[in-house]
Structure formats: C-alpha cells, structure tokens
Amino acid sequence: MEGFSERDLEVNVSGISGGIPGAGAPQDASPHRMRITNMAALSQGLDTEKLVEANLQAAAVPLEQMEQHQADLEGQAGIWRQIQQKLDGFLKVSGNLNLKEDFNAFKSIVPPHSAFTVTPGPGASLGSYSVSVASLAKPGVLVSSGFPDKDKTSVLNIPPDGAFSHATMTFLIGNHLIGGHLRTVRLDKDTGFTMEDLAQAINNANIGIHAMVMRTGAPGAPYSLSLSSTKNGVNFRVMEQEGLDFSFRTVQKGSMAHLNVNGVPVQSESNDVADAIPGSVIHLRQTTGPTPTTASIVHNTKTIKTNIGSMVKSYNDLLDFLDKESRVNPATGQGGPLLGAYSVIDLRNRLGTALTRALPDKVQGKYRTLADVGITFQRNGHLSFDQGKLDKALASNYDDVVHLMTGSGGTPGVTASLHEILTEFANPASGPLAGEIADVNAQERTNVRQMTRKQDELATLKDQLEEKYSGLQSLLGGLNAKQAYVSQQIARGVI
Numbered sequence: 001m002e003g004f005s006e007r008d009l010e011v012n013v014s015g016i017s018g019g020i021p022g023a024g025a026p027q028d029a030s031p032h033r034m035r036i037t038n039m040a041a042l043s044q045g046l047d048t049e050k051l052v053e054a055n056l057q058a059a060a061v062p063l064e065q066m067e068q069h070q071a072d073l074e075g076q077a078g079i080w081r082q083i084q085q086k087l088d089g090f091l092k093v094s095g096n097l098n099l100k101e102d103f104n105a106f107k108s109i110v111p112p113h114s115a116f117t118v119t120p121g122p123g124a125s126l127g128s129y130s131v132s133v134a135s136l137a138k139p140g141v142l143v144s145s146g147f148p149d150k151d152k153t154s155v156l157n158i159p160p161d162g163a164f165s166h167a168t169m170t171f172l173i174g175n176h177l178i179g180g181h182l183r184t185v186r187l188d189k190d191t192g193f194t195m196e197d198l199a200q201a202i203n204n205a206n207i208g209i210h211a212m213v214m215r216t217g218a219p220g221a222p223y224s225l226s227l228s229s230t231k232n233g234v235n236f237r238v239m240e241q242e243g244l245d246f247s248f249r250t251v252q253k254g255s256m257a258h259l260n261v262n263g264v265p266v267q268s269e270s271n272d273v274a275d276a277i278p279g280s281v282i283h284l285r286q287t288t289g290p291t292p293t294t295a296s297i298v299h300n301t302k303t304i305k306t307n308i309g310s311m312v313k314s315y316n317d318l319l320d321f322l323d324k325e326s327r328v329n330p331a332t333g334q335g336g337p338l339l340g341a342y343s344v345i346d347l348r349n350r351l352g353t354a355l356t357r358a359l360p361d362k363v364q365g366k367y368r369t370l371a372d373v374g375i376t377f378q379r380n381g382h383l384s385f386d387q388g389k390l391d392k393a394l395a396s397n398y399d400d401v402v403h404l405m406t407g408s409g410g411t412p413g414v415t416a417s418l419h420e421i422l423t424e425f426a427n428p429a430s431g432p433l434a435g436e437i438a439d440v441n442a443q444e445r446t447n448v449r450q451m452t453r454k455q456d457e458l459a460t461l462k463d464q465l466e467e468k469y470s471g472l473q474s475l476l477g478g479l480n481a482k483q484a485y486v487s488q489q490i491a492r493g494v495i
Contacts, residue, residue, distance in 0.1 A: 048466075048469035048470065048472070048473060051465075051469055052462065052465045052466055052469060055461070055465050056458060056461065056462055056465070059457075059458060059461055060458055062454060063451060063454045063455065063458065066447055066450055066451045066454060067451065069447055070444065070447050070448065070451065072337075073440055073443050073444045073447060074444065075337065076337050076440050077437060077440045077441060077444065079325050079337055079338065080433060080436045080437045080440060081437065082321065083318075083321065083322070083344075083433060084426065084428075084433050084434075084437065086314070086317060086318045086321060087318070087422060087425055087426040087433065088426055089314055090311075090314040090315065090318055090422055090426075091419070091422040091423060091426050093307070093310045093311050093314045094311060094314075094415055094418050094419040094422055095419060096307040096310070096311075097304075097307050097308065097311060097405050097406075097415040097419075098406065098415060098416055098419040099406055099416075100402055100406050101122060102307075102406075103304060103398075103401075103402045103405070103406070104122040104123065104124075105299065105300040105301075105303040105304060106120035106121075106122075106124040106126070106279075106280075106297055106298065106299060106300050107120060107297075107298060107299075107300040107302075108120055108280065108295055108296065108297055108298075109295070109296040109297075109298060110293070110295045110296075111293060111294075114285075114288075114293050114295075115133050115284065115285055115286045115287060115288040115293065116131060116133060116282050116283055116284050116285055116288075116293070116295075117282075117283045117285070118277060118280050118281070118282055118283070118295045118297070119280060119281045119283065120279060120280045120297050121279045121280060121281070122279070123278070123279035124277075124278070124279035124280045124297050125277070125278040125279055125280075125297060126297050126298060126299070127296070127297060128294055128295070128296045128297075129261055129262055129277050129294070129295045129296070129297070130260075130261070130262050130263070130292040130293075130294055131259060131260070131261050131277075131282065131288070131292055131293055131294075131295055132259060132260045132288045132289070132290065132291065132292040132293070133257075133258075133259045133284055133286070133287045133288045134258040134259060134260070134287060135255055135256070135257060135258045135287060136255075136257050136271055136284050136286070136287065137232035137233055137255065137256055137257035137268060137269055137270055137271045137284075138232055138233075138252055138253075138254060138255045139228045139229040139230070139231065139232050139233075139234065139252070139254050140228065140229045140234055140235035140236055140250070140252065140253055140254030141226070141227065141228045141229075141250070141251045141252040142226075142227045142228075142236070142237070142238070142248045142249065142250055142251065143214075143224050143225070143226050143227070143248065143249060143251050144224050144225035144226075144227075144246040144247065144248050145221070145224065145246050145247045145248075146216060146218045146220070146221025146222065146223060146224050147195050147221055147223045147224070147225075148220065148221055148222075148223070149194075149195070149223060150194065150195045150196050150213045150215075150223045151194050151195070151196045152194065153194065153195075154193035154194065155167070155187075155193055155194065155195055155197075155198055155244060155246075156187070156193050156243050156244065157243060157244060157245040158243065165188065165189065165193070165243075166186060166187060166188040166189075166243060167186070167187040167188075167193070167241070167242055167243030167244045168184050168185065168186050168187070168240075168241070168242040168243065168244075169184070169185050169187075169198075169202075169238060169240075169241050169242075169244055170182055170183070170184045170185075170238070170239045170240040170241075171183050171184075171185075171207060171209060171236050171237070171238055171239060172236060172237050172239045173207065173208055173209070173229075173234065173236045174234070174235065174236070175235050182239065183205065183207035183208075183209075185198075185201050185202050185205045185207070186201070187201055187243070187244075195213050195223055195225060196213055198211070198225065198244075199211040199212055199213050199225060202227070208229060208230050208231065208234065208236075209227050209228070209229060209230065209236060210227070210228050210229075210230050211225060211226070211227050212225075212226050213225060213226075214226045225246065227248070228252075229254055231254075231269060232254060232255070232256065232257070232269045232270060232271070233254050233255055233256040233269045234254045235250075235253055235254040237250075256268060256269055257269070257270065257271055257273060257284055259273065259276070259282070259284065260292070261276045261277060261282075264276075271283065271284040271285075272284075277295065277297065280297060282295075299394070299398055301391070301394045301395070301398075304394060304401075305387060305390060305391070305394070308375070308385065308390065309385055309387075311415065311418075312375065312383045312384070312385045315351070315355070315382075315383050316382045316383060319348075319381055319382060322338060322344055322347075322348065323381075324336070325337055325338040326338040326339045326341075326344065327339075341436070343425075343432040343433060343435075343436050346432065347421075347425055347432070350421050351418065351421060352381075354414065354417045354418045354421055355370060355375075355377070355383065355414065355418065356369070356370075356377065357369070357414070357417075359404065359407070359411065359413065359414070360411060362408075362409050362411060363403055363404075363407055363408050363409060363411050363413065364399075364400070364403045364408045364409070365397065365399065365400030365401075365402075365403035365404060365408075366397060366400050367393065367397070367400050367401065367403070367404040368404070369404075369414075370404070370414055372393070372404070373389060373390050373393040373401055373404065374386030374387065374388070374389030374390040374393070375390070
C-alpha cells in the first residue's frame, strides 16, 4: 500500500491513546517507541476521523491568528472612519465661523401686529428705520357676466358649425390706448368652446392676464370668468369680442405699493420691497396710515452663539473619542488602538495650539485669545463656554469678536486657523486620516489573501491526511488477516 509499510508500524506511543494489549519492546529499542505485535487491537482502536481532525486543528492555528488579526484590522478601520466622520462634522461647524461673512447674521425688531415685517439679508445695514405704508401693490381684476356651466355649453353666441366656427377676445393691456398693448385670444375647434376652454386659451396666450372660472352661485348663471393681471399695478380691459357676448366689470384696479422709509418715498410693483432698507426686504401686509412704524436691524447674536457652542461641543466630542480609543486597559495593560498613533498626536497638538494661541497685535480689536471672550480650556482638556462673557463681548465689541475669530490684515483668526487644520486633516484624498484608512485597508487586503492561501493549504492537507489514514486502515486490515491466519496455523500444529 503506497504511503505505508510494515516498518511504518513502529509508532510513537504518545500518538496512540490507551494501552495496546500484548505490545512489548526490545531492550535495545527507544523508550518512546514500540513494535506493534497485536494488529487486531490497533486496527480496532484506530479512529482516523479524529486523527485527521487533530492534525487539521494544529495546522489551523495560524489561520485562527489571521482571522483575529482581520477582526482587529476591521476594528481599526472602523475607528478611523469614526474619527473622519467627527472631523467632517467639526469642519462643517467651523465653516460657520471661518469668514467675516459668517458673522453677517442679522435680525429685525418690529413691533407686534405691525403692517409689515422685515427680513434682513447678509448685507443688511444696522440701524433704525421709520416706515409708513400708504398703499399695497395689487393686480387689476375683472369679472365677467354669469354663464350656466363651465365645461358643457359653448360660449359662442352662434351655434358651432364645424371648421368655420371661431371667436376672439381682444384686450388692452395698460390704462390707455396710447402706451398700452392690444392682445387677441382666439377660440376654435382646436381649443374648444366652453368657459374652461376660454380660460385655458387666455392663459396659454401668455399676454400678462391670468384667467380662471369661479363659481359665484348667481341663479341661472352660477359661473363667471375671473381675469387678473399677472403683475401688480397693471390694469387692462376687454376692447372687443367676436362671437362672444360677455360683459365685464372692474372689481379691483391695479396699483403699485407706496411707502415711505426715513422720509424717502418708495414705489414698488411687489409687496415684498427689496433694499428700501439696504440689504433687507420689507414685506407689506396692510397700510399704516400717516403714522410711521420704527423697524430696527441688529446683529443676530443668537446665531453666532449657537455656532460657537456647536464648535465647542464638536471639539469636546472629538477629544472624548480620541481619549477613549487611546486609553490603556487597566485589567490587561493593553493600550487602545489609537495609542501612539502619530496622526492622532499631531491632530491634538495642532488643534490645541490653534485654540490657545494669542493673535499678534496687528490683528484689529481688543481681543487676543478665545479666553478673552469666555472660551477656555479645562483641566481635562475640554473647552468650556461662558455664555455671559461672550454676550458682553458681542454686545459691546461685536467687530472685535469677528476679528478674533476670522482675523484681519492677512493674519487668520482663531476659527479661521482651526478651519484650515480641519480641512487638511479631513481631506478625503490626501489628508492624514485618509492615509491611515488606506493603510489599514491595504493590510486587510493582504491578510485576506494570506487567509485564502492558508484555507487552500488546509483543504489540501485534509485530502492528503484522509488518503494516508485510509491507506493505513487498509494496511492494518491486511496485516490483521495475516496474523489471524498464522495464529490458526500454529493452533493446528502446522507451524
């Protein structure tokens, strides 16, 4: 039998569990080896499946180590990705305090139930403004005489007679014929002849008039055509009808909005009046009469304080995470996955320097450090936020706070420097964290290849062991038969 011979049956005693009856060893033999004399005992006690399994378990130890290493690498990659996410959030928050424009947050103060509201834009001008509203902007509106239904009966004053039936309605857009515009709308078999068809034809003509069919409920003629100019302040009228018999009346004359801001007359075709208060929009709701109302544009410090509070929280959250993953486990003495990581050390050092540095004197304003406006470091490395101190600084020296945060004269401020560092570290293509993630990913790929090779080796080893132990069983069976035959011959006295 290939792979085994009778000589191979000299086996290591430690490799076979239990005693073997009748087994003995010559005096000159090794104390760890014996010669098998009872083949039946050996063949009956040989469990080849367990032998194969035991060999495979021993050979699989390196694979188990690789699998554990893979789990560790996946954990490391997950930690770096979490840092990346926290940095992305921190970067977004710092971006709200990075430029001077980020501090252009304004709000309006208008008495309750006023005739208007004010929405300041980023370029709003601080100050108080006296506003009175004489009239609102309105479109011109006409309504037609009634009609029995909206979608069944033809509006033509003669019965439709196929291809030759049509009607037209001509409008004068403007208050007077001179300076106005004549526009004609046509009804025919392609448009249809109902009241809804007429409204749709007017809208499709895009002549500056919007038409709709409205239910008035008038007895016998409950539907009317309502026409309005698409722009405020524009009047119009129906000059001529051909094949139609409607009468129209004016229910609202078009007018412009008229208001007065700090004594200056303002006219607008919209009730949302832009830049009468510079950088802001006045939303007119009703007239005020001759008595003006005062509107004030002030800094919206609530937005700035919210952004600064978010910056402090983002920094503290990042610091807590880095501390947690760098901490030494007191029970095992093993350091966290980030312990000693250069990127983490560099990030913490540079963030700490940016947040504690004093600005040079060439930066405008009285404030040199974050501590001057109530943002200080605690013993545990966290930032704290004294809102009362910041409120005072914003109320008394708003521009100086802006200079502290954003810088001036070509020198970046505190949050501007912070934003630069975060932009560098969070860069998904070239940042240090991207490099750390790429390195771990490369290790994972290499380890997966090694695991695959090891799995293939184990599969091959299993096949080889099963083949060898199968051969051993066959050989032992043959030897057992020979031993039985010899024993029979001895018993008969043949041998």
